[in-house]
Amino acid sequence: MKITDKKQEKKNQIIQSSLELFSKKGFYNTTIPDIAKELSMSVGNMYNYFKSKDILAKEIISFISIYLGNKLKAINELDISTEEKTRKIIEIYFKTAKLRPEIIDYFLRIFLSNREVFKDGCEGMICVNEFVTEIMIYFEEGVKAGDLRDQDFFSAFGLFMGYLGGMVFLKGEKVLPNDLDNYIDDVSYNIYKALSV
Amino acid sequence: MKITDKKQEKKNQIIQSSLELFSKKGFYNTTIPDIAKELSMSVGNMYNYFKSKDILAKEIISFISIYLGNKLKAINELDISTEEKTRKIIEIYFKTAKLRPEIIDYFLRIFLSNREVFKDGCEGMICVNEFVTEIMIYFEEGVKAGDLRDQDFFSAFGLFMGYLGGMVFLKGEKVLPNDLDNYIDDVSYNIYKALSV
Amino acid sequence: MKITDKKQEKKNQIIQSSLELFSKKGFYNTTIPDIAKELSMSVGNMYNYFKSKDILAKEIISFISIYLGNKLKAINELDISTEEKTRKIIEIYFKTAKLRPEIIDYFLRIFLSNREVFKDGCEGMICVNEFVTEIMIYFEEGVKAGDLRDQDFFSAFGLFMGYLGGMVFLKGEKVLPNDLDNYIDDVSYNIYKALSV
Amino acid sequence: MKITDKKQEKKNQIIQSSLELFSKKGFYNTTIPDIAKELSMSVGNMYNYFKSKDILAKEIISFISIYLGNKLKAINELDISTEEKTRKIIEIYFKTAKLRPEIIDYFLRIFLSNREVFKDGCEGMICVNEFVTEIMIYFEEGVKAGDLRDQDFFSAFGLFMGYLGGMVFLKGEKVLPNDLDNYIDDVSYNIYKALSV
């Protein structure tokens, strides 16, 4: 339907703009008027697309989960070794952090930290399901292929995601002396060394 | 001085209470009246001890940095192998997450995520200097002893801290099927495997 | 005209639905979108039938006045004693309160209480003219017949209508232990006793 | 305590002013800023005295109930005939409607009509308990004295209060040709005639 498409497109615009603003200024320091102004639309009209600020925040994280999930899915479907997959995941994560920093920032600083906002509807990993699923697939296939040690998934997941998140945090804090790209070798080596058999 | 001591003691009380409240409810959902009520003191009097909410938040993170830094320092001063030190650091981190969850939560969810609050005065790692320093000492001594690979410090730091933070996050999300204690073996193994020569 | 008939029919539908909603939720808690949704029509189209929410409210009270006025007219035209008419009026009022509570509720809680809404166009009793007129006829004929005392009309009117409204209020508050029907005897007796010569 | 007295006095001022404004303009057309301005105080400070607009509304009706209850109590305690008491109650009601019209208006137009506001905490007659109790006492003593017929209390209550409310409504609508005082004789006569044995 034409109409639905148009409405969905506008929703996407709102998601993009508010994703950027939330990431840059934080959830509580970004107001609905801020977002509306960014989009040159009225405050009231915002509410025709998202019934509340919280719901908007939840739709953003879903968008991100799907976005990153798709990237990972593409990697998972490649016919390459687990070691190469590992590196590619790190590359795409760091690349996203560089080219669309708001996405990783939102994940780390908005979603993970403001749990009260996501309490209803995003319990556990529900709203990042697509993303987590792909990591799970990567891990299980690696184990099946005999490349990765068969350990508790969460232990591996925590290592992988915690590490990557940690590096992006350090970059964000301007504490890293070099660009994230320069850490791809180290990080890949460390992670694969830790996880491999 | 007696007077100064008394004042410092009260400041410490405020730090403890607000640390708990910030961790539990988040920075923006904890009000100064909330904290004052918790301590049975008046709102106005709070400001005799901390000139602003932001300054209070910064003093809390300094307190935490010193608290954790001291724990790590004690480990660094032990005459044990790097591998044993690695494990002990993880143990103390998980133990703190269990016994005083507000401390790790504050670090992860308040300090790391609300950068706007800490922007002035806590740039980079300034306010967690004591803590980071001990990790640095751990790492450098491990390298000097020939146990750890001589890689970029931040790459190692990101792995260590990101991983531990990630595990606590997962625990907080009730996503981990077991207690954190049960992951000490895995995590120790993974980290040491990744960092060792 | 066909067209006009159709339009009038739709207006009637709107009046019915909004009458119910206003009565149930109050004037200010019922929105135009609420009414539109109830009728499965668009908000904008509502305004093709009623130029404003206030005007809609006024048309509703006119509808009610005519509705009740007709009921009373039928009673007035009966060839029965004043005492019997008195009872029949009470019966019809209570019956309406039971079968179409929204009508009496609207009269008592929307019309009488939100005077600012009806200020322009419904001054005094203008918009309930049909209804009041029949009460007036009942009273004057009762006096002429020598059954009712010849007192100030408003004094009698206040007694009659205030009493009935009061009973419906009490019923609405769930304060009455019995159904309204059970009060018909008492109320009839009291009113006739008060008004008769 | 001095402090408590001062706070209570301010609460009373707020009650007085908002009582007037609510009565004059209606509950939904009177804003907190309106009330604050009337009292030359800040909006925020209003909330130091009443946690919400609804709670303010409820405290007002309690105030009114006590106010009117006390008036009735004084009458009930007089050593006069039931007929004289009846008249005195009507007198005080009409006098209040004349001298402090906001009180009766609030009762009729705010309390009775905006049930959603009073739903929680003022179910049934809870918040007008003092007032209703005195009417009950009047009635029961009248019955005991052999002056009033022993009928269902609510039937008598509806007559009494409905009638008085109705007359004040008519006066408010400028529909009464004369002052309320001029109706005291008629109303007293009608009510006593209806209720007496």
Added chain:
DNA sequence: GATGAATGAGCTTTCATTCAT
């Protein structure tokens, strides 16, 4: 006639901070 996106003023409520006492 019908649609529903768009407007924007306005509402209730919150809260860091100040200041008279």
Added chain:
DNA sequence: AATGAATGAAAGCTCATTCAT
């Protein structure tokens, strides 16, 4: 040092009404 009333800016959200299609 201690109190808590007072401030006032700003937030999230609502809704009658309009208007392009």
